[in-house]
Amino acid sequence: MTRTGSPAGVLSIKPFRRLWIALSLSSFGDWLSILALTALAGSLTKGSAENYAIGGVLVAKLLPALIFGPLAGAVADRFDRRITMVVADIMRFALFLSIPLVGRLDWLYIATFLIEVVTLFWIPAKEATVPNLVPKDQLERANQISLTSTYGSAPVAAATFSVLALISKVLFSQPQQQANLALYINAVTFLVSAATIFSLREIPKQRGKVSVPSILKQIVAGWKFVGSTPLVRGLTIGILGAFAAGGAVIGIAKVYVKQLGGGDAAYGVVFGMVFVGMAAGMFLAPRILQEFSRRRLFGLGIIGAGVALALIGIIPNLVIVALLTALCGAGAGIAWVIGYTLIGLEVEDSVRGRTWAFLQSLVRVVLLLVVASVPFIAGVVGNHRLHLPGKNIYRFDGPNAVLLIAAVVAVIVGLVAYRHMDDRRGIPLIRDFVAALRGEHYTLEESTREHGVFIALEGGEGAGKTTQARLLSIWLRDQGFDVVMTREPGSTKMGMRLRALLLDKESSGLSSRAETLLYAADRAQHVAEVIQPALRRGAIVVTDRYIDSSLAYQGSGRELKVGEIAEVNRWATNGLVPDLTIILDVPSDIGLTRFASPADRIESEPREFHERVRRGFRALADAEPHRYLVIDGTQSQPDITRKIHDRVRAILPDPVPPSAEDETSTMPAIRD
Numbered sequence: 004m005t006r007t008g009s010p011a012g013v014l015s016i017k018p019f020r021r022l023w024i025a026l027s028l029s030s031f032g033d034w035l036s037i038l039a040l041t042a043l044a045g046s047l048t049k050g051s052a053e054n055y056a057i058g059g060v061l062v063a064k065l066l067p068a069l070i071f072g073p074l075a076g077a078v079a080d081r082f083d084r085r086i087t088m089v090v091a092d093i094m095r096f097a098l099f100l101s102i103p104l105v106g107r108l109d110w111l112y113i114a115t116f117l118i119e120v121v122t123l124f125w126i127p128a129k130e131a132t133v134p135n136l137v138p139k140d141q142l143e144r145a146n147q148i149s150l151t152s153t154y155g156s157a158p159v160a161a162a163t164f165s166v167l168a169l170i171s172k173v174l175f176s177q178p179q180q181q182a183n184l185a186l187y188i189n190a191v192t193f194l195v196s197a198a199t200i201f202s203l204r205e206i207p208k209q210r211g212k213v214s215v216p217s218i219l220k221q222i223v224a225g226w227k228f229v230g231s232t233p234l235v236r237g238l239t240i241g242i243l244g245a246f247a248a249g250g251a252v253i254g255i256a257k258v259y260v261k262q263l264g265g266g267d268a269a270y271g272v273v274f275g276m277v278f279v280g281m282a283a284g285m286f287l288a289p290r291i292l293q294e295f296s297r298r299r300l301f302g303l304g305i306i307g308a309g310v311a312l313a314l315i316g317i318i319p320n321l322v323i324v325a326l327l328t329a330l331c332g333a334g335a336g337i338a339w340v341i342g343y344t345l346i347g348l349e350v351e352d353s354v355r356g357r358t359w360a361f362l363q364s365l366v367r368v369v370l371l372l373v374v375a376s377v378p379f380i381a382g383v384v385g386n387h388r389l390h391l392p393g394k395n396i397y398r399f400d401g402p403n404a405v406l407l408i409a410a411v412v413a414v415i416v417g418l419v420a421y422r423h424m425d426d427r428r429g430i431p432l433i434r435d436f437v438a439a440l441r442g443e444h445y446t447l448e449e450s451t452r453e454h455g456v457f458i459a460l461e462g463g464e465g466a467g468k469t470t471q472a473r474l475l476s477i478w479l480r481d482q483g484f485d486v487v488m489t490r491e492p493g494s495t496k497m498g499m500r501l502r503a504l505l506l507d508k509e510s511s512g513l514s515s516r517a518e519t520l521l522y523a524a525d526r527a528q529h530v531a532e533v534i535q536p537a538l539r540r541g542a543i544v545v546t547d548r549y550i551d552s553s554l555a556y557q558g559s560g561r562e563l564k565v566g567e568i569a570e571v572n573r574w575a576t577n578g579l580v581p582d583l584t585i586i587l588d589v590p591s592d593i594g595l596t597r598f599a600s601p602a603d604r605i606e607s608e609p610r611e612f613h614e615r616v617r618r619g620f621r622a623l624a625d626a627e628p629h630r631y632l633v634i635d636g637t638q639s640q641p642d643i644t645r646k647i648h649d650r651v652r653a654i655l656p657d658p659v660p661p662s663a664e665d666e667t668s669t670m671p672a673i674r675d
């Protein structure tokens with residue numbers, strides 16, 4: 004789906020980087036505060052009241068979402084998001100500071116409650132802002148990074164808390180003061196976050212308050228919206244189900260680990276495996292399954308997590324359980340990152356804040372209900388012993404039942420989400436999946452593609468593409484291959500007319516989008532009439548320019564969104580992607596001076612345009628190195644040719660078909 008940059012590449016977008024710093028600080032503060040507040044609440048009470056005191060903190064944290072969740076989203080959509088975030092951070096700073104200063108349990112609850120209220124306004128404002136700072140095709144990467152810092156900061160906060168506890172143990176004698184130190188530090192993280200966001204002037208101002216309906220109406224519209232769009236409905240069901248299952252696991256994990264004979268350390272490992280799995284799922288799956296439908300993957304991730312959960316509940320072995328936990332986390336991580344991304348991509352800017360707030364409040368309700376009911380369910384089920392043959396005893400207790408119920412919920416919810424969201428109906432899942440694992444985009448057409456090889460030459464003006472395409476074709480023909488050499492635009496009858504339109508300097512008023520579509524139209528005809536038939540009969544197709552030219556020229560050059568152009572072209576070409584793309588990389592001032600003929604419409608664009616195009620090509624190659632060969636085009640022509648031969652040789656099929664071998668029943672003739 005995306006083709007640009009490594010995850011860290013998104014961080015080169017300065018406004019996003021700043022927002023990410025603010026987000027990481029806030030998440031770190033959030034986790035630290037859970038530990039510090041529960042510890043402080045515990046130390047402010049005595050004996051068995053302690054459990055209730057800790058429970059009280061959790062309730063104070065969850066409750067605001069029930070009351071203010073939707074309201075917060077409407078505010079994020081309506082007011083200046085930057086100001087909302089800055090004000091929220093300053094308030095959180097003041098509130099956190101007040102907790103240790105006041106030092107009373109009742110104020111701790113009130114302040115915690117207020118902090119959560121404020122956080123509710125902060126989160127949707129931030130979620131709705133990210134898609135405004137990051138180009139669409141990099142949104143998935145941006146979300147991977149945001150999620151990693153949201154959850155990755157948990158272990159960091161836990162470690163920090165332990166260190167702080169140690170330090171303050173030396174400095175202070177009272178346990179209260181130990182938690183206080185964490186709270187002071189926590190307060191400061193929010194102040195820094197406020198300053199960072201304040202400097203972020205790139206966050207667009209909201210469109211004023213002129214014709215905006217009342218907040219209540221906006222909320223109602225937001226809820227209606229969620230119910231009426233199959234995509235968001237699928238996402239909502241999926242996310243809620245995943246959280247219900249996750250909540251059940253959180254509620255029961257400690258007891259279950261104990262039942263399996265593990266102590267606190269084992270519990271720590273199992274807990275850690277969830278994060279390891281989540282991180283792996285979030286980063287690896289979108290990379291490995293680059294060509295796979297994100298909407299399908301969302302449901303599959305949840306189903307996968309459910310299956311892992313069922314196995315966890317059945318197999319009474321700590322090591323296996325720990326490994327399965329990572330698997331379960333991976334499924335959840337996949338679903339999470341895709342859910343985030345899809346909402347960012349497909350939900351309109353004007354209602355995104357509300358969609359988030361809606362989800363966020365529902366998630367909390369679900370968590371609250373599940374965490375509360377889990378001990379109850381476990382108690383009702385009780386303990387059972389199954390006598391297996393050979394004196395073996397299988398234990399089936401409350402925790403097993405809870406895990407199995409959670410697994411069933413996850414699988415059902417995953418199936419429902421899959422059915423609601425499937426964007427490739429009619430395409431068999433297994434084949435689609437296997438093709439994606441191989442890095443191919445499966446289409447029904449493509450399954451009839453024979454053993455042909457598809458090679459594209461790309462690069463800026465005068466890079467030497469035509470020269471090298473010709474030499475490559477001659478070399479391949481000499482080895483006995485059926486070679487079709489072609490180029491874009493203008494390799495079909497229809498295409499020649501489009502080419503004339505596109506390159507004629509008279510077409511000066513052509514809009515960038517129209518230009519993109521004309522190139523795509525030429526390409527569609529090219530694939531249908533020339534490339535696809537040649538590949539089907541097993542030929543090697545060498546094309547001088549293909550999709551990447553549109554991504555670089557119309558995307559990077561004309562500054563349209565590369566991801567959108569990729570979508571248009573995927574459709575136009577029925578998903579046909581070259582086996583190898585060779586990019587001849589030449590500085591634009593060298594390439595442009597290699598010409599004898601007068602410049603055409605695109606060649607006469609300014610130098611900066613051609614430099615953007617050059618960078619665009621290189622970014623495409625960086626994103627999928629296995630499909631690209633980038634060559635410095637300023638080298639001598641024979642040097643370039645040699646490098647191309649070396650790489651192409653590796654992907655060539657056997658030039659003599661197996662049937663020929665049968666006929667002669669000898670070794671295949673070696674032709675060179």
Ligand SMILES: Nc1ncnc2c1ncn2[C@@H]1O[C@H](COP(=O)(O)OP(=O)(O)O)[C@@H](O)[C@H]1O
Nearest residue numbers: 464465466467468469470471597636638639640
């Ligand atoms: N490696 C090279 N070094 C110098 N000149 C080259 C090289 N390759 C090609 N040329 C010359 O540059 C000009 C443009 O080459 P061409 O293959 O038509 O580029 P493109 O198709 O990329 O526009 C031609 O005159 C060609 O002879």
Ligand SMILES: Cc1cn([C@H]2C[C@H](O)[C@@H](COP(=O)(O)OP(=O)(O)O)O2)c(=O)[nH]c1=O
Nearest residue numbers: 463464465491492522548552553556605606
């Ligand atoms: C295929 C394609 C070409 N172009 C531009 C690049 C070139 O300037 C022009 C194609 O002209 P052409 O003469 O074929 O260029 P070259 O000799 O450099 O290969 O069209 C796009 O902008 N988008 C596209 O998708």
